[in-house]
Amino acid sequence: MPSNPDDSPPLIGGPLVAVEVPEVVVSRLPQYVRILSQLLDDGVEVTNSQHLGEKLQVTPAQIRKDLSYFGRFGKQGRGYRVRHLLTELKQILGLDSEWNVAVVGVGRLGNAILNYPGFNPDGFHLVAAFDSNPGRVGQAVGGVSVQPMGAMADTVATRNITIAIVAVPSADTQSVIDQLVHCGVRAILNYAPINAQVPEGVWVRNIDPVLALQSMTYYLTD
Amino acid sequence: MPSNPDDSPPLIGGPLVAVEVPEVVVSRLPQYVRILSQLLDDGVEVTNSQHLGEKLQVTPAQIRKDLSYFGRFGKQGRGYRVRHLLTELKQILGLDSEWNVAVVGVGRLGNAILNYPGFNPDGFHLVAAFDSNPGRVGQAVGGVSVQPMGAMADTVATRNITIAIVAVPSADTQSVIDQLVHCGVRAILNYAPINAQVPEGVWVRNIDPVLALQSMTYYLTD
DNA sequence: GACTGTGAAAAGTTTCACAGCT
DNA sequence: AGCTGTGAAACTTTTCACAGTC
Numbered sequence: 212m213p214s215n216p217d218d219s220p221p222l223i224g225g226p227l228v229a230v231e232v233p234e235v236v237v238s239r240l241p242q243y244v245r246i247l248s249q250l251l252d253d254g255v256e257v258t259n260s261q262h263l264g265e266k267l268q269v270t271p272a273q274i275r276k277d278l279s280y281f282g283r284f285g286k287q288g289r290g291y292r293v294r295h296l297l298t299e300l301k302q303i304l305g306l307d308s309e310w311n312v313a314v315v316g317v318g319r320l321g322n323a324i325l326n327y328p329g330f331n332p333d334g335f336h337l338v339a340a341f342d343s344n345p346g347r348v349g350q351a352v353g354g355v356s357v358q359p360m361g362a363m364a365d366t367v368a369t370r371n372i373t374i375a376i377v378a379v380p381s382a383d384t385q386s387v388i389d390q391l392v393h394c395g396v397r398a399i400l401n402y403a404p405i406n407a408q409v410p411e412g413v414w415v416r417n418i419d420p421v422l423a424l425q426s427m428t429y430y431l432t433d
Numbered sequence: 434m435p436s437n438p439d440d441s442p443p444l445i446g447g448p449l450v451a452v453e454v455p456e457v458v459v460s461r462l463p464q465y466v467r468i469l470s471q472l473l474d475d476g477v478e479v480t481n482s483q484h485l486g487e488k489l490q491v492t493p494a495q496i497r498k499d500l501s502y503f504g505r506f507g508k509q510g511r512g513y514r515v516r517h518l519l520t521e522l523k524q525i526l527g528l529d530s531e532w533n534v535a536v537v538g539v540g541r542l543g544n545a546i547l548n549y550p551g552f553n554p555d556g557f558h559l560v561a562a563f564d565s566n567p568g569r570v571g572q573a574v575g576g577v578s579v580q581p582m583g584a585m586a587d588t589v590a591t592r593n594i595t596i597a598i599v600a601v602p603s604a605d606t607q608s609v610i611d612q613l614v615h616c617g618v619r620a621i622l623n624y625a626p627i628n629a630q631v632p633e634g635v636w637v638r639n640i641d642p643v644l645a646l647q648s649m650t651y652y653l654t655d
Numbered sequence: 656g657a658c659t660g661t662g663a664a665a666a667g668t669t670t671c672a673c674a675g676c677t
Numbered sequence: 678a679g680c681t682g683t684g685a686a687a688c689t690t691t692t693c694a695c696a697g698t699c
Contacts, residue, residue: 235668241647245626259680268628272670279682287676287681304647305654312646323545324642329626333643373653374646398649400642404467404551406490414652416645420546420622421555423638424534424596425463425526427620430636431595432527457690481658494692501660509659509698 232280239277240304242267247297259290306334311372313339313396315387316379317347317357320402324376325353335374339366343383360390367394378402388415454502461499462526464489469519481512528556533594535561535618537609538601539569539579542624546598547575557596561588565605582612589616596620603627610637 246266250258260271267274278284278296281303285291301307312335314321325337340355341363342348350357358366366372375396379387384403391399398414401407404422409415468488472480482493489496500506500518503525507513523529534557536543547559562577563585564570572579580588588594597618601609606625613621620636623629626644631637 233668237651238648240651241644242628244647245644261680266628268630270670272672273668275680275682276669283682285681288679289677290680303651305650306647308650308654310646310650310653319545319548323541326541329643330646333647335643335646374649376642397653398646400645400649406464406488408490414649416649418640418642418645420598420640421551421557422463422467423622423640424532424552424557424620425466425528425555426460427596427622427636427638428527428530428532429459429462429525431532431619432530455690483658492692494694495690497658497660498691505660507659510657511699512658 230280236277236280237304239269240300241306243274243277244297244300244304244306247293247300250293251297255293257290258293258296259285262290309334309336310374311336311338311370312374312376313337313341313363313367313370313372313391314355314376314378315341315360315363315391316377316383317342317344317350317352318378321378322352324378324402325355327353337376338370339372341366343379363390364394367391367396372396374398374400376400376402381405452502458499458502459526461491462522463528465496465499466519466522466526466528469515469522472515473519477515479512480515480518481507484512531556531558532596533558533560533592534596534598535559535563535585535589535592535594535613536577536598536600537563537582537585537613538599538605539564539566539572539574540600543600544574546600546624547577549575559598560592561594563588565601585612586616589613589618594618596622598622598624600624 243263246263260274263274264271282299284296284299312330314325314337317325317340321340321342325340330337337353337355340352340357341360342357343360345359347357348359373396375391377384377387377391377399381403384401384405385407388399388401388407388409392409392413397412399407399409400416400418402418404419406417407415465485468485482496485496486493504521506518506521534552536547536559539547539562543562543564547562552559559575559577562574562579563582564579565582567581569579570581595618597613599606599609599613599621603625606623606627607629610621610623610629610631614631614635619634621629621631622638622640624640626641628639629637
Protein backbone atom coordinates (compact mmCIF):
# COMPACT_ATOMS: atom_id res chain seq x y z
CA MET A 212 0.00 0.00 0.00
CA PRO A 213 1.53 3.29 -1.05
CA SER A 214 1.99 5.79 1.73
CA ASN A 215 1.00 9.41 1.37
CA PRO A 216 4.14 11.32 0.31
CA ASP A 217 3.21 14.35 2.39
CA ASP A 218 2.03 14.14 5.95
CA SER A 219 -1.06 16.32 5.68
CA PRO A 220 -4.48 14.73 5.91
CA PRO A 221 -6.40 14.46 2.64
CA LEU A 222 -8.35 17.66 2.07
CA ILE A 223 -11.78 17.04 0.64
CA GLY A 224 -13.48 20.35 0.28
CA GLY A 225 -11.80 21.71 3.41
CA PRO A 226 -9.77 24.89 3.47
CA LEU A 227 -6.89 24.77 1.01
CA VAL A 228 -4.48 26.10 3.59
CA ALA A 229 -4.89 26.03 7.34
CA VAL A 230 -1.98 28.32 8.20
CA GLU A 231 -1.37 28.35 11.91
CA VAL A 232 -1.06 31.92 13.16
CA PRO A 233 2.30 32.34 14.93
CA GLU A 234 1.97 33.19 18.61
CA VAL A 235 4.18 36.23 18.23
CA VAL A 236 1.71 37.64 15.73
CA VAL A 237 -1.19 37.15 18.15
CA SER A 238 0.81 38.85 20.88
CA ARG A 239 1.14 41.97 18.74
CA LEU A 240 -2.53 42.31 17.88
CA PRO A 241 -3.53 43.82 21.24
CA GLN A 242 -1.06 46.62 20.61
CA TYR A 243 -2.65 47.29 17.24
CA VAL A 244 -6.02 47.39 18.95
CA ARG A 245 -4.76 49.89 21.48
CA ILE A 246 -3.32 52.25 18.87
CA LEU A 247 -6.43 51.99 16.71
CA SER A 248 -8.63 52.82 19.70
CA GLN A 249 -6.56 55.90 20.32
CA LEU A 250 -6.77 56.96 16.69
CA LEU A 251 -10.52 56.50 16.81
CA ASP A 252 -10.73 58.65 19.94
CA ASP A 253 -8.66 61.27 18.15
CA GLY A 254 -11.14 61.30 15.31
CA VAL A 255 -8.77 59.74 12.76
CA GLU A 256 -10.81 57.76 10.22
CA VAL A 257 -8.16 56.29 7.94
CA THR A 258 -4.63 55.11 8.57
CA ASN A 259 -2.01 53.00 6.83
CA SER A 260 0.77 50.58 7.66
CA GLN A 261 3.39 53.33 7.55
CA HIS A 262 1.54 55.43 10.08
CA LEU A 263 0.72 52.52 12.37
CA GLY A 264 4.32 51.37 12.15
CA GLU A 265 5.59 54.72 13.40
CA LYS A 266 3.23 54.65 16.37
CA LEU A 267 4.19 51.08 17.24
CA GLN A 268 7.83 51.26 16.32
CA VAL A 269 7.65 48.34 13.92
CA THR A 270 8.06 48.16 10.16
CA PRO A 271 5.05 48.72 7.90
CA ALA A 272 5.74 45.36 6.27
CA GLN A 273 5.34 43.60 9.58
CA ILE A 274 1.96 45.15 10.18
CA ARG A 275 0.72 44.19 6.73
CA LYS A 276 2.07 40.67 7.12
CA ASP A 277 0.54 40.25 10.57
CA LEU A 278 -2.87 41.40 9.38
CA SER A 279 -2.67 39.16 6.33
CA TYR A 280 -2.92 36.10 8.58
CA PHE A 281 -6.50 37.05 9.35
CA GLY A 282 -7.86 38.60 6.21
CA ARG A 283 -7.69 41.54 3.84
CA PHE A 284 -8.72 44.56 5.84
CA GLY A 285 -7.20 47.35 3.77
CA LYS A 286 -7.76 48.95 0.42
CA GLN A 287 -4.84 49.31 -1.97
CA GLY A 288 -3.89 52.90 -2.49
CA ARG A 289 -6.01 53.98 0.49
CA GLY A 290 -4.97 52.20 3.67
CA TYR A 291 -7.19 51.00 6.52
CA ARG A 292 -10.44 52.43 7.83
CA VAL A 293 -9.68 52.77 11.53
CA ARG A 294 -13.10 51.82 12.85
CA HIS A 295 -13.39 48.82 10.57
CA LEU A 296 -9.94 47.42 11.33
CA LEU A 297 -10.45 47.96 15.05
CA THR A 298 -13.75 46.08 14.99
CA GLU A 299 -12.22 43.20 13.07
CA LEU A 300 -9.19 42.89 15.34
CA LYS A 301 -11.27 43.06 18.50
CA GLN A 302 -13.43 40.30 17.14
CA ILE A 303 -10.42 38.16 16.24
CA LEU A 304 -9.01 38.58 19.74
CA GLY A 305 -12.35 37.96 21.39
CA LEU A 306 -12.42 41.49 22.74
CA ASP A 307 -15.93 42.03 21.47
CA SER A 308 -17.06 39.85 24.38
CA GLU A 309 -16.95 40.68 28.05
CA TRP A 310 -14.73 38.49 30.23
CA ASN A 311 -15.38 37.70 33.85
CA VAL A 312 -12.21 37.49 35.87
CA ALA A 313 -11.44 36.19 39.35
CA VAL A 314 -8.64 37.52 41.53
CA VAL A 315 -7.01 35.04 43.87
CA GLY A 316 -5.02 36.49 46.75
CA VAL A 317 -6.15 39.74 48.30
CA GLY A 318 -2.95 40.90 49.98
CA ARG A 319 -1.38 44.23 49.15
CA LEU A 320 -0.96 43.31 45.50
CA GLY A 321 -4.39 41.74 45.10
CA ASN A 322 -5.87 44.85 46.67
CA ALA A 323 -4.09 47.09 44.20
CA ILE A 324 -5.30 44.92 41.32
CA LEU A 325 -8.92 44.95 42.49
CA ASN A 326 -8.78 48.73 42.80
CA TYR A 327 -6.97 49.28 39.49
CA PRO A 328 -9.40 50.97 37.12
CA GLY A 329 -7.65 49.84 33.91
CA PHE A 330 -9.22 46.43 33.38
CA ASN A 331 -12.89 47.25 33.00
CA PRO A 332 -12.59 49.65 30.05
CA ASP A 333 -11.09 46.78 28.10
CA GLY A 334 -13.92 44.38 28.82
CA PHE A 335 -12.36 42.51 31.73
CA HIS A 336 -14.62 42.45 34.74
CA LEU A 337 -13.19 41.53 38.12
CA VAL A 338 -16.27 39.81 39.48
CA ALA A 339 -14.87 37.61 42.24
CA ALA A 340 -12.03 37.50 44.73
CA PHE A 341 -10.73 34.62 46.81
CA ASP A 342 -8.37 34.43 49.75
CA SER A 343 -7.33 31.63 52.06
CA ASN A 344 -7.01 33.99 55.03
CA PRO A 345 -10.32 33.88 56.97
CA GLY A 346 -9.58 37.38 58.25
CA ARG A 347 -9.92 38.74 54.74
CA VAL A 348 -12.99 36.76 53.74
CA GLY A 349 -16.11 38.89 53.72
CA GLN A 350 -14.22 42.15 53.20
CA ALA A 351 -15.31 44.24 50.22
CA VAL A 352 -12.34 45.16 48.03
CA GLY A 353 -12.80 47.23 44.92
CA GLY A 354 -16.53 46.53 44.99
CA VAL A 355 -16.06 42.76 45.23
CA SER A 356 -16.65 40.66 48.32
CA VAL A 357 -13.75 38.34 49.21
CA GLN A 358 -14.76 34.68 49.28
CA PRO A 359 -13.09 31.66 50.85
CA MET A 360 -11.09 29.37 48.56
CA GLY A 361 -13.72 26.68 49.01
CA ALA A 362 -16.21 28.79 47.12
CA MET A 363 -14.09 28.80 43.99
CA ALA A 364 -15.60 25.87 42.09
CA ASP A 365 -19.11 27.13 42.58
CA THR A 366 -18.42 30.79 41.83
CA VAL A 367 -16.28 30.11 38.77
CA ALA A 368 -19.07 28.01 37.31
CA THR A 369 -22.03 30.22 38.15
CA ARG A 370 -20.33 33.50 37.23
CA ASN A 371 -18.88 32.05 34.04
CA ILE A 372 -15.28 32.89 34.90
CA THR A 373 -12.63 31.76 32.40
CA ILE A 374 -9.75 34.03 33.42
CA ALA A 375 -7.98 34.42 36.76
CA ILE A 376 -5.41 36.80 38.14
CA VAL A 377 -3.22 35.10 40.72
CA ALA A 378 -1.51 37.23 43.34
CA VAL A 379 -0.62 34.79 46.07
CA PRO A 380 2.81 33.98 47.56
CA SER A 381 5.12 31.96 45.30
CA ALA A 382 4.86 28.91 47.51
CA ASP A 383 1.09 28.75 47.03
CA THR A 384 0.94 29.71 43.38
CA GLN A 385 1.18 26.29 41.73
CA SER A 386 -1.47 24.81 43.95
CA VAL A 387 -3.81 27.78 43.44
CA ILE A 388 -3.36 27.50 39.69
CA ASP A 389 -4.06 23.76 39.84
CA GLN A 390 -7.32 24.50 41.64
CA LEU A 391 -8.28 27.18 39.13
CA VAL A 392 -7.59 24.89 36.20
CA HIS A 393 -9.61 22.17 37.86
CA CYS A 394 -12.51 24.62 38.17
CA GLY A 395 -12.35 25.32 34.43
CA VAL A 396 -10.28 28.50 34.27
CA ARG A 397 -8.34 28.56 31.01
CA ALA A 398 -6.20 31.72 31.20
CA ILE A 399 -4.09 32.90 34.10
CA LEU A 400 -2.23 36.10 34.77
CA ASN A 401 0.36 35.22 37.38
CA TYR A 402 2.12 37.81 39.53
CA ALA A 403 4.38 35.41 41.44
CA PRO A 404 7.97 34.95 40.28
CA ILE A 405 7.61 31.32 39.28
CA ASN A 406 6.90 29.34 36.10
CA ALA A 407 3.74 27.46 36.84
CA GLN A 408 2.93 24.21 35.04
CA VAL A 409 -0.42 23.97 33.33
CA PRO A 410 -1.99 21.37 31.06
CA GLU A 411 -2.45 21.82 27.31
CA GLY A 412 -5.16 24.31 26.49
CA VAL A 413 -4.51 26.53 29.51
CA TRP A 414 -2.64 29.79 29.03
CA VAL A 415 -0.38 31.62 31.45
CA ARG A 416 1.25 35.02 31.27
CA ASN A 417 3.60 36.21 33.98
CA ILE A 418 3.96 39.72 35.31
CA ASP A 419 7.46 39.90 36.69
CA PRO A 420 8.98 43.33 37.24
CA VAL A 421 12.17 41.97 38.81
CA LEU A 422 12.90 39.84 35.74
CA ALA A 423 12.30 42.90 33.58
CA LEU A 424 14.78 44.96 35.60
CA GLN A 425 17.34 42.16 35.54
CA SER A 426 17.17 41.91 31.78
CA MET A 427 18.22 45.56 31.53
CA THR A 428 21.12 45.68 33.96
CA TYR A 429 23.15 43.60 31.50
CA TYR A 430 23.23 46.62 29.20
CA LEU A 431 24.07 49.07 31.96
CA THR A 432 27.35 47.46 32.95
CA ASP A 433 29.53 49.39 30.56
CA MET B 434 44.30 51.48 -2.77
CA PRO B 435 42.65 48.07 -2.32
CA SER B 436 39.58 48.09 -0.13
CA ASN B 437 39.04 45.56 2.59
CA PRO B 438 36.92 42.77 1.14
CA ASP B 439 35.05 42.21 4.39
CA ASP B 440 33.59 45.00 6.46
CA SER B 441 35.01 44.07 9.83
CA PRO B 442 37.76 46.19 11.34
CA PRO B 443 41.27 44.69 11.24
CA LEU B 444 41.79 42.49 14.26
CA ILE B 445 45.24 42.84 15.71
CA GLY B 446 45.42 40.67 18.75
CA GLY B 447 41.76 41.38 19.58
CA PRO B 448 39.16 38.67 20.10
CA LEU B 449 38.87 36.41 17.07
CA VAL B 450 35.11 36.60 17.13
CA ALA B 451 33.00 39.32 18.68
CA VAL B 452 29.67 37.53 18.53
CA GLU B 453 26.87 39.83 19.57
CA VAL B 454 24.73 38.14 22.22
CA PRO B 455 21.11 38.02 21.03
CA GLU B 456 18.72 40.00 23.19
CA VAL B 457 16.46 36.95 23.67
CA VAL B 458 19.37 35.13 25.24
CA VAL B 459 20.01 37.99 27.68
CA SER B 460 16.32 38.04 28.56
CA ARG B 461 16.47 34.39 29.59
CA LEU B 462 19.49 34.70 31.86
CA PRO B 463 17.58 36.22 34.79
CA GLN B 464 15.37 33.15 34.82
CA TYR B 465 18.41 30.92 34.99
CA VAL B 466 19.65 33.04 37.88
CA ARG B 467 16.37 32.64 39.70
CA ILE B 468 16.28 28.86 39.34
CA LEU B 469 19.92 28.52 40.33
CA SER B 470 19.29 30.64 43.44
CA GLN B 471 16.47 28.32 44.38
CA LEU B 472 18.60 25.24 43.84
CA LEU B 473 21.32 26.78 46.00
CA ASP B 474 18.77 27.48 48.74
CA ASP B 475 17.61 23.88 48.47
CA GLY B 476 21.17 22.70 48.99
CA VAL B 477 21.64 21.34 45.49
CA GLU B 478 25.30 21.60 44.51
CA VAL B 479 25.37 20.26 40.97
CA THR B 480 22.85 20.43 38.14
CA ASN B 481 22.81 19.90 34.39
CA SER B 482 21.08 21.27 31.33
CA GLN B 483 18.44 18.55 31.40
CA HIS B 484 17.46 19.36 34.96
CA LEU B 485 17.50 23.13 34.42
CA GLY B 486 15.48 22.67 31.26
CA GLU B 487 12.74 20.85 33.14
CA LYS B 488 12.51 23.58 35.76
CA LEU B 489 12.40 26.30 33.12
CA GLN B 490 10.39 24.45 30.53
CA VAL B 491 12.96 24.90 27.80
CA THR B 492 15.13 22.37 25.97
CA PRO B 493 18.50 21.39 27.42
CA ALA B 494 20.11 22.38 24.13
CA GLN B 495 18.86 25.91 24.49
CA ILE B 496 20.35 26.28 27.92
CA ARG B 497 23.72 24.99 26.77
CA LYS B 498 23.65 27.23 23.70
CA ASP B 499 22.65 30.28 25.73
CA LEU B 500 25.44 29.73 28.24
CA SER B 501 27.95 29.16 25.46
CA TYR B 502 27.68 32.82 24.45
CA PHE B 503 29.38 33.76 27.68
CA GLY B 504 31.86 31.01 28.40
CA ARG B 505 32.31 27.38 29.33
CA PHE B 506 30.79 26.99 32.75
CA GLY B 507 30.16 23.26 32.84
CA LYS B 508 32.18 20.08 33.00
CA GLN B 509 31.55 17.35 30.47
CA GLY B 510 30.10 14.27 32.05
CA ARG B 511 29.31 16.17 35.25
CA GLY B 512 27.13 19.21 34.60
CA TYR B 513 27.27 22.61 36.30
CA ARG B 514 28.27 23.51 39.83
CA VAL B 515 25.25 25.53 40.98
CA ARG B 516 27.12 28.08 43.07
CA HIS B 517 29.72 28.68 40.39
CA LEU B 518 27.26 29.09 37.52
CA LEU B 519 25.08 31.37 39.63
CA THR B 520 28.02 33.61 40.49
CA GLU B 521 29.07 33.83 36.87
CA LEU B 522 25.60 34.63 35.57
CA LYS B 523 25.00 37.25 38.23
CA GLN B 524 28.24 38.88 37.28
CA ILE B 525 27.38 38.83 33.57
CA LEU B 526 24.02 40.45 34.28
CA GLY B 527 25.50 43.00 36.64
CA LEU B 528 23.57 41.51 39.53
CA ASP B 529 26.66 41.37 41.68
CA SER B 530 26.27 45.15 42.06
CA GLU B 531 23.57 46.99 43.92
CA TRP B 532 21.31 49.27 41.88
CA ASN B 533 19.69 52.42 43.12
CA VAL B 534 16.22 52.93 41.71
CA ALA B 535 13.86 55.90 41.65
CA VAL B 536 10.09 55.58 41.55
CA VAL B 537 8.21 58.32 39.72
CA GLY B 538 4.52 58.63 40.52
CA VAL B 539 3.28 57.79 43.98
CA GLY B 540 -0.39 57.16 43.31
CA ARG B 541 -1.99 53.85 44.20
CA LEU B 542 0.35 51.91 41.95
CA GLY B 543 3.50 53.78 42.97
CA ASN B 544 2.54 53.17 46.57
CA ALA B 545 2.19 49.44 45.99
CA ILE B 546 5.56 49.38 44.24
CA LEU B 547 7.33 51.24 47.04
CA ASN B 548 5.85 48.85 49.57
CA TYR B 549 6.54 45.71 47.52
CA PRO B 550 9.22 43.72 49.31
CA GLY B 551 10.43 41.83 46.23
CA PHE B 552 12.94 44.28 44.77
CA ASN B 553 15.49 44.59 47.55
CA PRO B 554 16.43 40.91 47.84
CA ASP B 555 17.53 41.11 44.23
CA GLY B 556 19.80 44.09 44.73
CA PHE B 557 17.43 46.81 43.58
CA HIS B 558 17.08 49.57 46.14
CA LEU B 559 14.20 51.99 45.87
CA VAL B 560 16.01 55.03 47.23
CA ALA B 561 13.95 57.93 45.91
CA ALA B 562 10.39 58.77 44.94
CA PHE B 563 9.04 61.70 42.97
CA ASP B 564 5.57 63.06 42.42
CA SER B 565 4.22 66.17 40.76
CA ASN B 566 1.34 66.45 43.24
CA PRO B 567 2.44 68.84 46.06
CA GLY B 568 0.00 67.10 48.38
CA ARG B 569 2.08 63.93 48.17
CA VAL B 570 5.49 65.57 48.46
CA GLY B 571 7.01 65.07 51.89
CA GLN B 572 5.01 61.91 52.63
CA ALA B 573 7.03 58.87 53.60
CA VAL B 574 6.08 55.86 51.47
CA GLY B 575 7.75 52.52 51.98
CA GLY B 576 10.54 54.20 53.94
CA VAL B 577 11.24 56.77 51.22
CA SER B 578 10.32 60.44 51.37
CA VAL B 579 8.44 61.71 48.29
CA GLN B 580 10.25 64.56 46.54
CA PRO B 581 9.01 67.13 44.05
CA MET B 582 9.81 66.54 40.38
CA GLY B 583 12.19 69.48 40.45
CA ALA B 584 14.50 67.56 42.76
CA MET B 585 15.02 64.82 40.19
CA ALA B 586 18.21 66.01 38.52
CA ASP B 587 19.95 66.57 41.81
CA THR B 588 18.82 63.37 43.52
CA VAL B 589 19.51 61.13 40.52
CA ALA B 590 23.06 62.46 40.38
CA THR B 591 23.89 62.44 44.08
CA ARG B 592 22.27 59.07 44.81
CA ASN B 593 23.76 57.48 41.70
CA ILE B 594 20.43 56.35 40.26
CA THR B 595 20.54 54.64 36.86
CA ILE B 596 17.17 52.90 36.88
CA ALA B 597 13.66 54.31 37.28
CA ILE B 598 10.23 52.81 37.72
CA VAL B 599 7.57 55.01 36.14
CA ALA B 600 4.02 54.76 37.45
CA VAL B 601 2.39 57.97 36.27
CA PRO B 602 -0.70 58.44 34.10
CA SER B 603 -0.23 57.60 30.40
CA ALA B 604 -0.53 61.22 29.38
CA ASP B 605 2.46 62.18 31.53
CA THR B 606 4.64 59.16 30.87
CA GLN B 607 6.59 60.29 27.83
CA SER B 608 7.47 63.61 29.41
CA VAL B 609 8.52 61.97 32.69
CA ILE B 610 10.70 59.52 30.78
CA ASP B 611 12.25 62.38 28.81
CA GLN B 612 13.15 64.08 32.09
CA LEU B 613 14.61 60.90 33.55
CA VAL B 614 16.72 60.29 30.47
CA HIS B 615 17.91 63.87 30.60
CA CYS B 616 18.97 63.30 34.21
CA GLY B 617 21.04 60.29 33.16
CA VAL B 618 18.70 57.37 33.89
CA ARG B 619 19.45 54.54 31.45
CA ALA B 620 16.84 51.89 32.22
CA ILE B 621 13.12 52.36 32.75
CA LEU B 622 10.40 50.06 33.93
CA ASN B 623 7.17 51.59 32.64
CA TYR B 624 3.75 50.71 34.04
CA ALA B 625 1.70 52.91 31.72
CA PRO B 626 0.07 51.33 28.66
CA ILE B 627 2.09 53.24 26.09
CA ASN B 628 5.24 52.69 24.03
CA ALA B 629 7.59 55.44 25.12
CA GLN B 630 10.31 56.71 22.80
CA VAL B 631 13.84 56.77 24.15
CA PRO B 632 17.21 57.52 22.58
CA GLU B 633 19.80 54.85 21.75
CA GLY B 634 21.46 53.47 24.85
CA VAL B 635 18.37 53.76 27.05
CA TRP B 636 16.35 50.64 27.82
CA VAL B 637 12.64 50.31 28.50
CA ARG B 638 10.54 47.38 29.64
CA ASN B 639 6.79 47.66 29.93
CA ILE B 640 4.58 46.05 32.53
CA ASP B 641 1.21 45.74 30.92
CA PRO B 642 -1.27 43.31 32.43
CA VAL B 643 -4.10 44.28 30.07
CA LEU B 644 -1.98 43.45 27.03
CA ALA B 645 -1.11 40.14 28.64
CA LEU B 646 -4.78 39.30 29.17
CA GLN B 647 -5.67 40.36 25.66
CA SER B 648 -3.04 38.09 24.16
CA MET B 649 -4.74 35.12 25.83
CA THR B 650 -8.39 35.74 24.95
CA TYR B 651 -7.56 34.88 21.33
CA TYR B 652 -7.08 31.28 22.43
CA LEU B 653 -10.20 31.18 24.57
CA THR B 654 -12.63 31.88 21.76
CA ASP B 655 -13.23 28.30 20.77
C1' DG C 656 28.91 6.40 30.76
C1' DA C 657 27.46 10.98 31.20
C1' DC C 658 27.53 15.20 30.14
C1' DT C 659 29.07 19.76 27.79
C1' DG C 660 30.03 22.85 23.94
C1' DT C 661 29.25 23.75 19.28
C1' DG C 662 29.03 23.65 14.20
C1' DA C 663 25.35 22.56 11.03
C1' DA C 664 20.47 21.85 9.95
C1' DA C 665 15.88 23.06 10.72
C1' DA C 666 12.38 26.05 12.00
C1' DG C 667 10.59 30.41 12.73
C1' DT C 668 10.30 35.42 11.90
C1' DT C 669 11.12 39.62 9.56
C1' DT C 670 12.01 42.28 5.62
C1' DC C 671 12.06 42.97 0.71
C1' DA C 672 10.13 43.97 -3.50
C1' DC C 673 6.62 44.07 -6.57
C1' DA C 674 2.12 42.70 -8.88
C1' DG C 675 -2.28 44.38 -8.54
C1' DC C 676 -6.16 47.11 -6.94
C1' DT C 677 -8.30 51.85 -5.96
C1' DA D 678 0.13 57.82 -7.50
C1' DG D 679 -0.40 55.40 -3.37
C1' DC D 680 -1.14 51.85 -0.94
C1' DT D 681 -2.12 46.70 0.26
C1' DG D 682 -1.24 41.75 0.24
C1' DT D 683 2.07 38.32 -0.44
C1' DG D 684 5.56 35.07 -2.27
C1' DA D 685 10.48 34.85 -1.91
C1' DA D 686 14.82 36.19 0.35
C1' DA D 687 17.25 37.34 4.33
C1' DC D 688 17.88 36.94 8.81
C1' DT D 689 17.24 35.09 13.56
C1' DT D 690 16.50 31.53 16.79
C1' DT D 691 16.03 26.86 18.08
C1' DT D 692 17.10 22.17 17.76
C1' DC D 693 19.95 18.37 16.36
C1' DA D 694 23.68 15.44 16.68
C1' DC D 695 28.09 14.36 17.83
C1' DA D 696 33.18 15.09 18.90
C1' DG D 697 35.47 15.84 22.98
C1' DT D 698 36.22 15.81 27.97
C1' DC D 699 35.63 14.29 32.65
